[in-house]
Amino acid sequence: MPDDNAPARPDGEGLLILANSRAGEAVVRADPLPEIRARLPRARVVVLGPEEDLGEVVDAAMAAGDRPRALGVLGGDGSVSRMAHLARHHDVPLWVAPGGTFNHFARAAGMPDVDAALAAFASGMLRDVTVAEVAVDGGEPITVLNAVSLGTYPQFLAERTERASLGKWLGGVGAIRSALAQAQPVRISREGRSATVWSVFVGVGAGDPRRHAMMQRASLEDPVLDVRLHHARGSRVRAMASLAFGRRTLRVLRALRMLPPASEFERRVTDEWQVRVDPGEGPAVYVHDGELEQAPAAGFTLEVRAVPAGLRVYAP
Structure with missing residues (x-):
């Protein structure tokens, strides 16, 4: 049985990647998924359909026997922010591959493109990041x-x-x-x-x-x-x-x-x-x-x- 506290491996074992098929749809670029799959052959990659919910897919994976040891996301800032919330909830690290229109967080983290993001994952280097939480009328923070x-x-x-x-x-x-x-x-x-x-x-x-x-x-x-x-x-x-x-x-x-x-x-x-x-x-x-x-x-x-x-x- 895998150790839930062990990091994901450089080949992608233990990494669950969710790709937002709608992120940055107005931007013309080559599909990065073939490169991601080639360099992370053991990662589980899920391309979200129009009706699929990112949170439901992650929660189901976390409840399974082979629980992911890291979460990854290919998408824009909205998808990355949502996945960050889930990574915090499940207490696992986050891997970010820029796939949206602006990719503000990925660029701030030193990953302006998918190649840089893949190199960061291969290095295994984890950084602690300050986040914020926003709440309306005392509701659940985001x-x-x-x-x-x-x-x-x-x-x-x-x-x-x-x-x-x-x-x-x-x-x-x-x-x-x-x-x-x-x-x-x-x-x-x-x-x-x-x-x-x-x-x-x-x-x-x-x-x-x-x-x-x-x-x-x-x-x-x-x-x-x-x-x-x-x-x-x-x-x-x-x-x-x-x-x-x-x-x-x-x-x-x-x-x-x-x-x-x-x-x-x-x-x-x-x-x-x-x-x-x-x-x-x-x-x-x-x-x-x-x-x-x-x-x-x-x-x-x-x-x-x-x-x-x-x-x-x-x-x-």
Whole structure:
């Protein structure tokens, strides 16, 4: 009988890999699964169908006699975040192969492509990673690897979701146009202080102070949250411009003087952050690692806390 505490072997024995067949579907790339199967011949690889649930597949595998000793995922940030939550629940390490559109966590962990991820697994090197947990109204916490957001970014994603039939990129263009015309500020209150904001980003680990929209973390171990508020003092155009996270896009927006002034932003670095949210006329939604979540329309309390060494990840 295998030792449940033993690590997965370099040939993949003991590793269960789940591949999200829908991750990054708008991105043209070669299928990485043949390479993964060739280099990890003893791993069990499951490609999730449209109706299959990642959590149910993992729970069934963990209840079987040959329980996996590590979990792997080929997908984007949403799939990786969900698998991280399951790895923490079952107390096993996580292997990440980038297979989505942006792959923010995989890149932050030093694995920009599948070849680098395979090399990290072959090395057997495990790193302790700080994660965050987000909960609404005291409910069950959700594992977060990159960031939690309120305001204009979740509103943009909600608009894009409604246009899903157009595809990710065309739907995104339509969502930007709608957000520029209809984005609504959010009212938040905390510790006796209230504010009206365009957006809130709560990043895992301290990020670049020159940026507002923190999609990719700068460190795996930093045991803090980096909270950024964009106060609703300017136009919707500047509110949307503040969501840019690409270096080239930021340079262009700065050159065009479209970014909001520094006086509209507020920053706090802490280990936990709780806020009461009044969505106002906007949708009651929030986002974690690119995943859109619904919240009570009458308002809700959002709590985020950092969890140092909350996850073990194969990483260089």
